[in-house]
Amino acid sequence: MDCQEKLEVPVxxxxxRETFLRDIYPLVTRVLYIKHAWTVSYLAQRGGDREVKVHVSPEPRMDFLHKNFVYRTLPFDKFVQRAAETKHSDFFISEDESYYLRSLGEDVRKExxxxxxxxPELAEDFHTPQFFEPEQFFSSVFRISSPGLQLWTHYDIMDNLLAQVTGRKRVVLYSPKDALYLCLTGDKSEVLDIDTPDLQLYPEFVKASRYESILEPGDLLFIPGFLFLLNQTK
Incomplete structure (x- = not known):
């Protein structure tokens, strides 16, 4: 039994650009994006052996507030291979640990x-529709995660476009008007299991309404600033 009202995400x-700015920009929605053949072997070859800092968690639901993960460094090609596995012969914590990469600037405090x-090798494959003027660009964050990994519910201040290049992702969105029901600490919700939450601990959570959708390869999700997002790799 669903504990929250579910709202439809328009597709x-x-x-x-005209249609996006007129009809979509005010909404939470999903639009078709160009597909790319980003396989494990292709990513490993194109990304090379540069070192990347990744989250490693023994739990499929990552918890930023209580830090149920550690940071570790891996060559990118090795990380991609591990992120595609369900059981690992090489691991940091456990053979079923999960991985998450969120790319950073060279100077994380300034860039x-x-x-x-x-x-740059992978950026050549990626073409973002020109919905906005170039000066409105702030960042483009490259993300890779293990199957089944869920990121905590949070919000960003700026508008976002979430492109699903390969794999599938479940996304759940909450309006800022439901912030009081999300049991927040800062910009993050304390509720990790949104499908079967502990209603004795979080009784107000049932009052929130959610938008929910599955992103397929080639989909692009527009996320307005201050909209709460939870995502889970399928």
């Missing part, structure tokens, strides 16, 4: 992430 195809700078 658009063949979207140009935002930019796919074109951190992974």
């Amino acid at each position: 658009y195809t063949d979207v140009d 935002p992430a930019d796919l074109r700078k951190q992974f």
